[in-house]
Amino acid sequence: MNAVKLIGNVGREITVKEFEGGKLATFSLATSETYLNRHKEEVTNTSWHTIVAWGKLAQSCEQLLAKGKLIAVEGRLNYRQYQNKEDQTVKVIEIVASKVEEVSRMRA
Structure with missing residues (x-):
């Protein structure tokens, strides 16, 4: 089974690209452990x-997300690679989200 669940903060503003078949949103997520x-x-x-x-x-995601917002993401790991302009192989590990939701911060 390929499943990932993360809770963290959006690291940068979301990037959205539009295609004939729909949209693609990309963003970074920071998770921390202490x-x-x-x-x-x-x-x-x-x-x-x-x-x-x-x-x-x-x-x-385009409507919900902003830098710094605390969110939960569920999805799967995706590994891919491509050749860059210098003809070097670049390996990419990303999480393809199936669910994204805002998390409310609990106060002590």
């Missing part, structure tokens, strides 16, 4: 993910 190291210091690691959404979901 832990204590062996010196009892708090350490935060942030990972960046490329998210793509197609069709009606892309249209929803």
Whole structure:
């Protein structure tokens, strides 16, 4: 099974491209985890993910998303590669979203 669930913050403004068959939305998502190291210091690691959404979901993302917004994304991992202008192979790992929704922040 190829399934991914992430909660994080939108890292940059969404990019939307329109095609004959619909829309493609692309954006980055920052996820963070915090832990204590062996010196009892708090350490935060942030990972960046490329998210793509197609069709009606892309249209929803275009209206819903803004930089910094906390969201939940469900989808699948997609691996692809292409040749760039220098004829080098570029490998891309992205998450193809099937569901994107805003997450409300809980207050302590």
